[in-house]
Amino acid sequence: MDRVALGKTGLQVSPAGLGCGGHSRLGMRNGDASVAEGVIQRALDLGINFFDTARAYGTEEVLGKIVRQCRDEVVISTKTVFQDRDGHYMPAERLVASLEKSLKRMHLDYVDIFSFHGVTPEHLDHCLHAYVPVFQKEVRKGKIRHLGITESFRQDPTHEMLKAAVPTGVFDVVMVGFNFLNPGARDEVFPLCEKHGVATQIMHAVRRALSNQEVLLETVRQLVESGEVSTLDVNVDDPLDFLNAHASVESVTEAAYRFCRHEPGVSVVLNGTGSVAHLEQNVAAINSDRLPESLLSRLDQAFGSVRSVSGD
Numbered sequence: 542m543d544r545v546a547l548g549k550t551g552l553q554v555s556p557a558g559l560g561c562g563g564h565s566r567l568g569m570r571n572g573d574a575s576v577a578e579g580v581i582q583r584a585l586d587l588g589i590n591f592f593d594t595a596r597a598y599g600t601e602e603v604l605g606k607i608v609r610q611c612r613d614e615v616v617i618s619t620k621t622v623f624q625d626r627d628g629h630y631m632p633a634e635r636l637v638a639s640l641e642k643s644l645k646r647m648h649l650d651y652v653d654i655f656s657f658h659g660v661t662p663e664h665l666d667h668c669l670h671a672y673v674p675v676f677q678k679e680v681r682k683g684k685i686r687h688l689g690i691t692e693s694f695r696q697d698p699t700h701e702m703l704k705a706a707v708p709t710g711v712f713d714v715v716m717v718g719f720n721f722l723n724p725g726a727r728d729e730v731f732p733l734c735e736k737h738g739v740a741t742q743i744m745h746a747v748r749r750a751l752s753n754q755e756v757l758l759e760t761v762r763q764l765v766e767s768g769e770v771s772t773l774d775v776n777v778d779d780p781l782d783f784l785n786a787h788a789s790v791e792s793v794t795e796a797a798y799r800f801c802r803h804e805p806g807v808s809v810v811l812n813g814t815g816s817v818a819h820l821e822q823n824v825a826a827i828n829s830d831r832l833p834e835s836l837l838s839r840l841d842q843a844f845g846s847v848r849s850v851s852g853d
C-alpha cells in the first residue's frame with residue numbers, strides 16, 4: 542500500500558487506517574479477542590500501518606499484543622475521555638493516568654498520537670487550558686509524539702469544535718467526520734487543516750447509513766423532511782440506486798471509502814470492522830481510483846449541501 546505524509550508530523554502512513562472502535566470494535570463486543578487478532582494481523586499483511594484505538598474501546602490490549610512486535614513500522618493513535626460518568630471534568634492527573642494505563646495495556650513506551658476523545662464546542666476551552674499544557678509535558682517526556690483531538694460528529698455535524706481547535710496550532714492531528722451524506726468538512730475543515738499543516742483522520746466514512754439500507758432510508762427521509770435533500774435529486778425508496786447501477790462501483794460501502802480517500806485534505810481514512818472479508822474489501826476500495834466525475838457530481842447535487850447528519 543502507498544504511504545502518505547501525516548501532515549507535518551514527519552510520519553508516513555497508509556491511506557487506509559484500521560479503526561479499532563466504532564460500532565464494530567474489531568468484533569470484540571462480546572469480549573472475544575480472537576477475531577480482533579485476525580483483523581489486526583490481516584491489516585498489517587495488507588500494508589496498513591495506522592491504527593486508531595482508545596481506552597474506551599477495550600481494544601488497546603489486543604492491538605498492543607499484535608503490533609508491539611513491529612513497533613517501529615506502525616503508527617498508533619489512542620485517546621482519553623475527559624468527563625466522568627456524571628459529566629464532570631476529570632482532573633488532568635486522571636487523564637495522565639489514563640495515558641499511562643493505555644501504554645501499559647499496549648506494552649508500549651510511547652504512542653504516536655494521543656487525542657482528547659469526542660470533544661464538543663463547549664468543552665474545547667477546558668481541554669485547551671486545563672489539559673493541553675499538562676500533555677505538552679508528556680510530549681516532552683517522550684510518552685506522546687503528537688497531540689490530537691477528535692470531534693463528536695453526531696453532536697457537532699458542522700464541525701464547530703474543529704473550526705476553533707485547528708487554528709490554535711496545538712494539535713498535529715485531528716479526527717473529523719466526513720462522508721458523502723454530509724461533506725461539510727470539505728469547506729469547513731480541510732482547508733483550515735491544510736493551512737495549519739494539520740493531518741486528518743477520517744471517521745464515519747461509512748458508519749451505519751452507508752452500510753445498512755434501513756438506516757440510509759431513514760436518514761434520507763429525515764433530510765427530505767427537513768428540506769436539505771430534494772426528491773428531484775434522490776429516489777426516496779432507493780436513494781443510492783445510481784451508485785449501485787454504475788459499472789465502476791462494487792457497493793455503496795466501497796464507493797463511500799473511495800469517496801473519502803481521494804478528497805484533498807484527507808490523510809488517513811479509518812475503516813472500522815470486525816470482519817476480515819470486509820477489511821479486505823475496504824482496503825481494495827481505498828486503494829482504488831477516484832469515483833468517476835459523473836457520480837461525484839450526482840452525489841454533490843443530492844447531498845452536497847447537507848450539514849445536519851453524521852451517518853450514524
Ligand SMILES: NC(=O)c1ccc[n+]([C@@H]2O[C@H](COP(=O)([O-])OP(=O)(O)OC[C@H]3O[C@@H](n4cnc5c(N)ncnc54)[C@H](OP(=O)(O)O)[C@@H]3O)[C@@H](O)[C@H]2O)c1
Binds near residue numbers: 560813
Ligand atoms: N469521536 C471519536 O473519536 C470517534 C468516533 C467514531 C469513530 N472513531 C474512530 O473511527 C473509526 C471508524 O469508525 P466508524 O464507525 O466511523 O467506521 P466506518 O468504517 O465508517 O463504519 C464502520 C461500520 O461499517 C461496517 N462495514 C465496514 N466495512 C464494511 C463492508 N465492507 N461491508 C459492509 N459493512 C461494512 C462495519 O460493520 P462490520 O463490523 O460488520 O464490518 C461498521 O458497522 C473507529 O473504529 C474509531 O477508531 C472515533
